[in-house]
Amino acid sequence: MRDIYAVKRIFIATPSDLNEERKIFFNLCNEVNTNKAHFLGIHVEPLGWEDTLPGMGRPQELINRDLVSADLFILVYWKKWGTATGKYSSGTEEEFAVARQLNNESGKPQIMVFFKDPTDCHHDEREDIKRIEDFQKKIIEEQTLLFKEVKDAKDWEDQLRKVIYNWLDSVYKETVRHIDEKLLVVPEILLEVSYTSWIRGNSKDIIYFTIKKAPVPDTNLSTYCFS
16 A cells, blocks of 8 residues: 655755765655654655756756755755855855745745864865854854754764754644645545446355546645655
């Protein structure tokens, strides 16, 4: 039997020095789906630049389009600021700006920011680290976001797991509880059974049925996926 899930998307934005943390993020989303989300009727879909389809246009603009469908935006900085996009000094900075604009306009995606401790930095990393520190100070001064600091990859995994699981609880309360129970089951419902006949003379009676399926219900709810 197939299940139907409400899809909730999480977009991760990081410069290129956090590849290990990105892998942890994608793996953790799979873990969350297996251990909790699917039991709640939710499918968590991770998003990042890796998922952007090739096409015509400014590369960062293509990536930004995926942000429109995101429910949660996670930003992580460490030692690198990133590469200029033509509009912003880095792709990560532009993704953050787009996420904030979307949040101001529609209330989503929710935004969470993390800073990984830049220990043992080299001389050529100091300029980027200074930019990250200035960005962090600006967040503190604005008092519009509460960020978290992580020590290393293991600490990142532990904190991220807690964050996503807690976020999932809030998503469940806001979304799945308000969905009609009929929409959480694939509508392969038996509508009509008409008896035809049985064949005599066999050791077992055989009964034939005509089965009609219920139509798929129309819904204006968020995206669903089947598995």
